[in-house]
Amino acid sequence: MAAPISTSRPLRLAVSPRTADILRRCYGGEIPQDVLERAALLLAAADGHLDAGNRIKTGRARGTA
Numbered sequence: 001m002a003a004p005i006s007t008s009r010p011l012r013l014a015v016s017p018r019t020a021d022i023l024r025r026c027y028g029g030e031i032p033q034d035v036l037e038r039a040a041l042l043l044a045a046a047d048g049h050l051d052a053g054n055r056i057k058t059g060r061a062r063g064t065a
Helices: 017-026 032-046
Strands: none
Touching: 017 032
């Protein structure tokens, strides 16, 4: 089991060249962190990891034991 991510410090990520190109060309006027946050929320919701209030589901509600 992976260690929980600390929310006290921002997580630093390196994006691929393709992702950087998409961020620059499609979302040039926006803060990249904001765009990636929206993308992560959309993906997590689509994958069924968030409830109706955009909170992370835990335990059996998410389908894990």
